[in-house]
Amino acid sequence: MMDRVLVAVLALGLLAGCGDGNPLSGSDDDTDTGTDPGTDTGTTDPIDSDGRLPPGTESPTPSSRIVRYEPQDEEAGTGMIRSPAYDRENDTFFVDNLAFDGNAPYSRDNQVGSLGPFAVYENAATVLDPVTNETIGQFTHKAIYAVSQSGQTELAIVRTGAYVDYGFGGFVYQRNGGVTLPETGQAIYRGSYAGLKDYSGAGGLDYVTGDATVAIDFEDFNDGSGVSGVISNRRYYDLDGTDVTETYLTALEEQYETDLSAVPDLVFKVGPGVADSNGEMTGELQSIAAGEVFESGNFYAILSDGADGDKASEVVGVIVVESELPGVSGVTQRETGGFLVSR
Structure with a gap:
């Protein structure tokens, strides 16, 4: 594994990983974490994928549970989390395979406990050497977890700002049942968006919130051409919960020499090959500032029936985009x- 440059110096020590568990199991009504999704019968480690979909469920069908993980790339630090699990009774979140993130479950963040319906968790700040009883400082990691009210879809994202390059982390999203795809008509889906922003070329970590809209034309679904979407009304917050959106907009306006009233929307690119007959979707998205592409990346999503048999009633998804950090030379943001x- 490639060595990575740390923002802060850490005394050497050993660390146990944080817990085991099934992918994203558990629930919490206060944070839109509805019902226990059950147990995944497939692998929870990344696999080689023969398509553009992230690794995960090897042989998905319209009626099956589907779990997808961020593709693993040790040099980039992506796809490193294993078997995340939520403990509803104790409101804790388990993450494995990340070094120096404590030896206990992540607890609810004591400064920013939630981002709308998304719950936020953090690792322990210190660990004791069991032999010398010496305190070992840990790297700050944040986990965002959410499950739909039906309990049929859920996701988790883990990132850290403890490295000068992008830190180690990952994401998981899943459908806990099946989907019945309509053959005609169109549908529009609305809901919430939240995430984490980390940096290459500088340490640090920020939160983001927003609104999400996805539209599907089912008559063209077999050709994979009937999906559009937008992430709008984004706001940024530091780890203390301070809204830093206006500072960010000022830097963006100076970079593009234009006036902006809001952070540019992220818009899905509509085209063939976006969706498949299992209800999975993947494609590109981007934002535009002053007529130029500002951010670009990919979206990944799964369509699901509801808990009461409502056909094709909800969508879970993850987006990853990169761009230059406005106002700071040599730093990119993810x-x-x-x-x-x-x-």
């Missing part, structure tokens, strides 16, 4: 966000 939308 925004990893998730959305839960329903009809």
Whole structure:
């Protein structure tokens, strides 16, 4: 594994990983974490994928549970989390395979406990050496977790700002049942968006919130051409919960020499090959500032029936986009966000 440059110096020590568990199991009504989704019968480790979909469920069908993970790339630090799990009784979140993130479950963040319906968790700040009883400082990691009110879809994102390059982390999103795809008509889905923004060329971590809208033309679904979407009304917050959107907009306006009333929307590119017959979707998205492409990246999503048999009633998805950090030379930013939308 490639060595990575740390923002802060850490005393050497050993660390146990944070817990085991099934992908995203558990629920919490206060944070839109509805019902227990059950147990995944497939692998929870990344696999080689023969398509553009992220690794995960090897042989998906319209009626099956589907779990997708961020593709693993050790040099980029992506796809490193394993078997995340939510403990509803204790309101804690388990993450495995991230070094120096404590040896206990992540607890609800004591400064920013939620981003709308998305719950926020943080790792322990210190660990004790069991032999010397010496305190070992840990790297700050944040986890965002959300599940739809039906319990049929959920997601988790984990990132850290403890490295000068992008830190180690990952995302998982899943459908806990099946989907019945309509053959005609169109549908629009609306809901919330939240995520984490980390940096390459500088340490640090920020939160983002927003609104998500996805529209599907089912008559063209077999050709994969009938999906559009937008992430709008984005706001940025530091780890203390301070809204830093206006500072960000000022830097963006100076970079593009234009006036902006809001952070540019992220818009899905509509085209063939976006969706498949299992209800999975993946494609590109971007934002535009002053007529130029500002952010670009990919979206990944799954369509699901509701808990009461409502056909094709909700969508879970994750987006990852990158861009230059406005006002700071030589620094790029990566925004990893998730959305839960329903009809």
